[in-house]
Structures are given as structure tokens and as C-alpha cells.
Amino acid sequence: MVFICVLSLPTAFAQESHIAGLTGNAKRGKALYQRYCIFCHGPDGDGQGVSALYIDPKPRDFTKGVFKCRSTPSGTLPLDGDLYETISRGIHASGMPSWKPLLRQERVDLVAYIKTFSPRFQEEKPGVPVTIPSEPPSSRESVKRGAEVFQNMNCGLCHGKEGRGNGPSAASLTDSKGNRITPFDLTSGTRLKCGNSDLGIFRDLETGLDGTPMASFSEALKPDQIWDLVHYIAALRSTKGQIAAEMIHDTN
Amino acid sequence: MKSEMLLLIFATALGLLWVGSLPPTLNAAEDGSGSVTGQVKFQGTAPKATRIDMSADPNCLKAHPTPATTEDVVVGADGSLENVIVYVAEGMPNQTFQPSAQLVVLEQKGCQYQPHVLALEANEKLDVVNADKTTHNIHPMPENNREWNKTQPPGVPIEESFAREEIAIPVKCNIHPWMHGYIAVFKHPFFAVTDKDGRFQIKNLPPGNYTIKAWQEKLGTQIQKTSIQTGQIANVDFTFKQ
Numbered sequence A: 001m002v003f004i005c006v007l008s009l010p011t012a013f014a015q016e017s018h019i020a021g022l023t024g025n026a027k028r029g030k031a032l033y034q035r036y037c038i039f040c041h042g043p044d045g046d047g048q049g050v051s052a053l054y055i056d057p058k059p060r061d062f063t064k065g066v067f068k069c070r071s072t073p074s075g076t077l078p079l080d081g082d083l084y085e086t087i088s089r090g091i092h093a094s095g096m097p098s099w100k101p102l103l104r105q106e107r108v109d110l111v112a113y114i115k116t117f118s119p120r121f122q123e124e125k126p127g128v129p130v131t132i133p134s135e136p137p138s139s140r141e142s143v144k145r146g147a148e149v150f151q152n153m154n155c156g157l158c159h160g161k162e163g164r165g166n167g168p169s170a171a172s173l174t175d176s177k178g179n180r181i182t183p184f185d186l187t188s189g190t191r192l193k194c195g196n197s198d199l200g201i202f203r204d205l206e207t208g209l210d211g212t213p214m215a216s217f218s219e220a221l222k223p224d225q226i227w228d229l230v231h232y233i234a235a236l237r238s239t240k241g242q243i244a245a246e247m248i249h250d251t252n
Numbered sequence B: 001m002k003s004e005m006l007l008l009i010f011a012t013a014l015g016l017l018w019v020g021s022l023p024p025t026l027n028a029a030e031d032g033s034g035s036v037t038g039q040v041k042f043q044g045t046a047p048k049a050t051r052i053d054m055s056a057d058p059n060c061l062k063a064h065p066t067p068a069t070t071e072d073v074v075v076g077a078d079g080s081l082e083n084v085i086v087y088v089a090e091g092m093p094n095q096t097f098q099p100s101a102q103l104v105v106l107e108q109k110g111c112q113y114q115p116h117v118l119a120l121e122a123n124e125k126l127d128v129v130n131a132d133k134t135t136h137n138i139h140p141m142p143e144n145n146r147e148w149n150k151t152q153p154p155g156v157p158i159e160e161s162f163a164r165e166e167i168a169i170p171v172k173c174n175i176h177p178w179m180h181g182y183i184a185v186f187k188h189p190f191f192a193v194t195d196k197d198g199r200f201q202i203k204n205l206p207p208g209n210y211t212i213k214a215w216q217e218k219l220g221t222q223i224q225k226t227s228i229q230t231g232q233i234a235n236v237d238f239t240f241k242q
Helices: A002-008 A026-036 A080-089 A104-117 A140-152 A155-159 A198-207 A223-249 B002-021 B058-062
Strands: A016-019 A022-025 B034-043 B085-090 B104-109 B112-114 B117-121 B126-130 B136-140 B150-152 B158-160 B166-172 B180-186 B191-193 B199-205 B208-216 B220-228 B233-235 B238-241
Touching: A016 A080, A016 A104, A022 A026, A022 A104, A026 A104, A080 A104, A140 A155, A140 A223, A198 A223, B034 B085, B034 B208, B034 B220, B085 B117, B085 B166, B085 B180, B085 B199, B104 B117, B104 B136, B117 B191, B191 B199, B199 B208, B208 B238, B220 B233, B220 B238
Parallel strands: B034 B233, B034 B238, B104 B126, B117 B180
Antiparallel strands: A016 A022, B034 B199, B085 B191, B085 B208, B104 B112, B126 B158, B136 B150, B136 B166, B166 B180, B208 B220
């Protein structure tokens, strides 16, 4: 019994990652982590690195197994590829830079090591990636429908009626660690944290950004409604919401 | 013949010993007929409930002709404390319990959680209902269970469950920041939440010595011990202070 228990204990180097034909190794990942990641994410991967005090938003606590940018449903673990993409892309408007200067293999190794911080990666499989049907073309009607979805889903209470991030509930928002978090100003035109393509925004609406107030709409909206919302958001992001306003208020 | 008989008796005895050593899987109803009952009270001046400002969402405002008040410490006229989770912490027989098939419902009504404090078993189905005319998001923030966050428009059902014991998981709606609730998850069925009169009853307990705990979201946890004979109704009261 004891022998079996010892074998099943998560060891720091039991993890692997598999991304696009490359296999990551946690032991190599650890060496890289200690060189590049430890100052923010901490030696124990709990986000308590020495720099964490001075950073907002705070560095991810890997021990929880909760991640913002995933292709998997809310409450489930990300795919290896999701973690790889976050490391490669970085997270805009945060202290997490793009790590593209590291080799692909190095980033894949880092994913393997990061997975060792949470026992969840030993106990659970990642979620099944959400289905993203093909995008219908955008149109004035689609944007108008999207604006209606935005209203019915109460997006405005956090993101503001015009999407400027200044809704009545915005000031009260905290992430799951209790730190203040601000809803995105959708008219700002800047890069979204988990990706900027229409596909990326669709995916984020389906999965939600776990660990934050941004919920999943997988049970709330049908795919065509989500595409309408994506088109409305795209209209908001261009020319600081002017195009969106024109499309909605145009009585033609 | 004699040696074969002996062998048979020996094998049967071994078999019986092995079966007897397995933890039995029983429904709570088959166990015992003892119960713990009591009342939880608050001693001293009850903290005043403050008004909740729901003006951020006119749909929520409309549901309350008189403004709703905070629910973190709800004290009745006679000092009774509502929404206290009372549960058996120690003394349970070594069994696995099948989660009850009863539907457990958490309702978002008038932009507040009904019940404010809910207790259920691990892996028991929770039915989350949006009975309001406005969209909520349902966001439990556990330490020992998966964290998820789902938007829920009016009338759309959401079903979830929690795999691990946790006392208790805070639940919130980010869209309506005043909404707070708690969900406690147990590995066994021996728990209750006090009603408006501060009363509770935990049934189907076999005879034994038990540690009973009472948890209140702001006032902490209290502990008492009791023992139950077969069919006995033991009385355990708790008093919380500020």
C-alpha cells in the first residue's frame, strides 16, 4: 500500500507536456523557470515572487490550477497548448511579457514544469475544448443584435453601457484572490488579454476567464448569439465605439 | 471427512471476517434512530442589518418595495440565529454515504440568494435557478473544489455539483456585487441549517459519541460534544456572541 502511494505522489519531474509534436520535460522546465519566472511567480509557483508586491495585476498562482486563458470550459484545466500560447503571447496590460525570445522547446518545457505546481494536473484531465462554429459575416444587423445581447446579459453593469469599463458594478470587482480587478474598456482598441481575433473573443465568451469576474456564457447564449456579441465588441473596439454607436442608432 | 469439514468452517470464518472488515455502504435511513436537535442563539445586542443599495439594476430595485437588508448575521426577535450550519464533525461510523437523490435548489430571487446558506453532500446535484427578470452570474469561490463562473439569464437552468467537503464555499454574483451566499459541502448527510427560529435537527444517527460544530459566516465556529443512545433525541444548543 505504502509503495503504491509513493509511486503515485506527484513528483516534480513526473510531468510532461505535448504541444505541436514537441514533448516538454519538467526537469528542463524547472531550470528555465528558476531563471525566468521565479521572480514574479515565486519558487513555489504560488505567485508570491519578490516582484509580486509591485505588480498589478498579480502574477498567477499556479497551485490553484485556475487559469484565465483557456480553450476549455469554466472550472476545467487548460490544455498544454493553452499554457504554451499564454507564455508565448504574454498577457497584454500586465507584467507577463511575451516569451517568444525563448525557443519553442524551452516554452514547451516550461509548460511541463508549471503543471507540477497544482495537484489538479495529476488528478484531472483537461476539459474538452469548446466548439467554435465557423463565423458568419458581420453586418449592421449582427452588430445590432449583439448590442441587444450585451444589454440582456447585463454586460453593461461591469463594462459600462457603452463598453468603456465604467459600469456601476465595476468599482466593486475583485478577482478570486480578493484583489481589485477592472473590467476591460472595450472601446480602448488595445489588445485583449487572451487574444484579439474574433475567434479568440468567441472562445473567451464560451470559456470565461477563470479566477476573475468574467463568466462563461456557455449556458447562457447560443453560438450565433455569441457571434453577434463578438461583432458588436469588434465594432466597439474600432474608433472608440463610434462605429458601434452609429450602427445601432442608424434608423435605416 | 473431518478435515474437510474443518477446512470448510475455517474458510467460511475467514470469508466472514473479510466481509465484516469492509466499510459498509448504507443509506443514512437504515443506520440509527437517534437525532440531535437544538437552537442556536445570539447573545448581546444584535448587529444591525444595513440596507442594500440595488440601484445598479432597476430590475433588482423593483423586486424590493422596501429595500433589502444584509444577511450576514440574521438575529430573530428572541435572539435566534438563522443560517447557522450545524453538523457532525466527529464520531460518524466509518461508512461511505450515497448522496441523497433529493433535488437541492439555490435560487436567485430579488437579486439575493435563497437560501442565503445552503448545505449539501459531495456530488449531490445542485440546481441553480434564476427566478429574476435580470441576468446573473453564479460564481462560487472554493478553496477545496473547482472554481467556475457561469452567466445565467432568467429561466435558464444550471446544474452543478461539488466533489469535496468544504465548509463553506462563498458564492457571489459579480454583476450584482451585494449578492453573497454560502454553500457547505459534506461527505455525509449529518448536517442542518438553522431556520428562522434558530432551530435545527440532524436525524438518523446511530448511538455513539459525537462532536457537533456550528458555523456562522461572521461569528465563527463553535464546538460541543454529545452522546446518543439508541433512539435518543439529544439536545445541543449553541450561543454565539459578537
